Amino acid sequence: MLRLFLRAYPKSFRQKHGEDLMRLCRDVYGPGFSPRAALDLLWNGLRERVGAAPRDFGEWLERPAREGRGERVLATILYDARYGVRGLLASRGFTAAILLTLALGIGANTAIFSVIDAVLLRPLPYAHGDRLVHLQQPVQASSGLNAGFSPLEVKDYREQSRALDAVVEYHQMQFTLLGGAEAQRVETGVVSANFFDAFGVRPLLGRTFLPQDDVQGAAPVLVLSYEYWQRAYRADPSIVGKTFTMNDRVHQVVGVLAPMPQYPGVTDVFMPSVACPFRNGASWAQNRTARGLTVFGRLRPGVTLAAAQKDLAQVAERLHAAWPDAYPRTDGYTTTAAGLRDELTRSARPTLIVLLATTLFLLVIVCANVANLTMARLVRREREMAVRTALGATRLRLLQLLLTENLILALAGGILGVLVAAWGLEALAAFAARFTTRASEIRLDGRVLLFACGLSLFTGVLLGCLPALPARANLAADLKEGAGATAHPSHLRARSALIVSQVAVSFALLIGAGLMLRSLLNLQSVDAGFDLENVLTARIDLNWTRYRTAEQIRPFAERLLDRVRVEPGVISAALTGSVPLNDTNPNGAQFEIEGAEPAEGPRPRADFETATPEYFQTMGIPLLGGRAFTAMDRAPSAPVAMVNQSFARHFFKGMDPIGRRLKVDSGRTLVQIVGIVADIKQHGLEREPGDEIYVPYAFTPYRDVRLIVRSRASAAEVERTVRTAVKELDPQQPVTEVRTLAQVRADNLASPRLTALLLGAFALLAICITAAGIAGVIAYSVSQRTQEIGIRLALGAEPSSVLAMVLRQGMALVGLGLALGVLGGLAISRVMSGLVFGIAAQDPVTFVLGAAVLAAVGAVACLLPARRAAEVDPMIALRST
């Protein structure tokens, strides 16, 4: 790949040093293609050429085509190329304008294609990628959400499924890893021994898991992910064999994985399922309803997804019949499978398709603009063409000349475009990473360059043929001295048609950007339900080996809160289970209302959240009725709960819920509702709040909590305070995910903001190009009509009426473009229906505003040449006849 850029150097230099130079580039920039290496080679290669052979190039340009007739075709092409380059160098402004537009158009398309290729088109980077499926157990009662699988269920599906030749599980834990420089909280993927075999992932160092690693009593082993090995151990090749302490046991590192997408979660280390102390506790391992494992299967060779679905449904039916308690009929359990590739890219697809459509539209505008410029230049060259024709050149010969010129232009534009793409790719990959883990595979490789090359050739051929289309007839008139640049009416018609299409496509792009912008504004104005100023959140996930029971956790929590509360500047502090605006799914847990008639259908569900007494005050969530939790709400007093407004509305329909009791915890515990609070957006700004039940933290202390601190001090000071406080209480306890609520909200808006920004930038680019095109064509038409305008003025026409006439002519084109553009806008709004928020995809306001903006831009673009027309001096105009 890089060798292409080596060609920037003169041949003699390449022969002497080429191999050494490539080797050095690999040593310094790493293997594979790096844009920095490419730029380095390009820049220094050109410097070498300029320094070494300034005369060679000039000689090549000046050399006449006197090669022998035998090599006629090649000679002609070379002649045309030389002639073309010379011509292009002579009209630098024209060449620069065309190269710039082409570079932007091809660059944008190349960049977006590289993303689409990596994310949507390529096979998964697993050996068995196309046979991998994600098993799911959707439950109707919780709006079809996947419940996951319990260890017992995994075993059943593994043994009973005939369509799958491997069934593997995954779940993620956070454990504390001791033995490195400092205690680390590591994301741990707990997997079946054959997980990596099923995916076809090979280790980079050492080995992956063996069946004997995953049996009771096996010595604990770890496999590191490539990213973690790079980050935490600086790619130490001797890591295999080292030991670490985790969960009070010594674990040995047996391997490091090759780079692969961080899927299903971002994982630092992997351990076999038998080593996870939770999964193998009696409450999980032997409980059929203890679901939550992520399960993947590999289709047997030749088995289709549909056949696998049928097979899984049969197994599910057997299980449902054998354990009716575990699968209540009213809840509606089913088992399904989805192709892994779709799973990995589903959330990225709509955005990427909109971006692809946008860049293709942009390319249309770019081509139209370049065609317009080329035609304008061609008009000036009509005499040259006429002379060539008179001397015996056939139309085919002229076409060949123009084609060669345009191919040179397009290929040069393509090379610049690849540089534009390389420059923007990093930002684009970071953007795509918000939607899919496959973003790590995005790079400029051979396929992408092939695409850019194909695109350039296509553009070149298109542009070379386009100007040749209008019929050429009036040879004698063109040859006449003083004929100057007389245009054929067909030329102006063709150029007007190009303008109409540019306006139409710009309008469609403007609609896309407008819809995204309006959605973003709507999202930004959503009230999250809490006061997000001056509130810091931090995750404290206690190490379970030392905080096993409620009696061990509760004192830590209380001392932490006491310690933080007395710090200067701190107004209040609280603990809860999760920070709002997270992307979890609502209504996860079942409950019953005491004394209510058991309704038909599934049992009611709600979110359960834990909170210390000051939580609502700290978050700024208004209390609407009853009371908040107090320090007295703890065992042995009776359990209490608070609910949110949605909960009260859904389940009590106008009656007062305060004093009523709820059966939670599978009916084992009764809690009394003591207060109602306002709704907050727990699950993201764009989603409605769920039905929430809050229970006091003191009753069921969690190990994994979020500390929430409202203060008058700066976020950095509060963070320091929190870290010091935690360290004083337990030096081995890490503090992670420190963010302010304002940051949490900003993160929530990052993807729509970036999408709006990208689409907006493309639309702006399109409008600028289009405006330049309109101005160019109108100015051209005015220059053609100078005499006519002079006569009009001489006969007494007002300059203002001339101005109006020219404006009318321009605006007619804009109006026609807008009318056609509505169709394009409707098309793009259909694709975008999944991305908009708070407006209809065919939002009339956006359409009207878009049309107004484009009409205004069009009017300004027409105004300049129109004023020049109004200022025509009739005497000069008439004299030049």
Place this chain on the structure above:
Amino acid sequence: MSILDPSTPPLKPAELFVLAALHAAPLHGYGLTQEVAARSQGRIQIRPGNLYRVLDRMLERGLIEVHERASAGDERRTYYRITSLGRRVAQAEARLLAEVIGDLLAT
């Protein structure tokens, strides 16, 4: 600069450092970039694309020559060494610089 023909350009900083690095031992391209960066305390970083342009110029002027093309495994690297002319030029340049620096430090 006495030994240099007055018409040839003076040594550029990168060239001087390359000569200094090769003064100690023959090196290959990667070793040279590392050694030059180390000796100049990171202030002279020769980009790969530029290194062989510098070397090419110096080869042409006879300041350095190819020492050997060593192959270890499937890797082939060209080692360069300083010529006696290169050594003399470097020393002349160094003496000149030493004088200038001595003056500067004395005042």
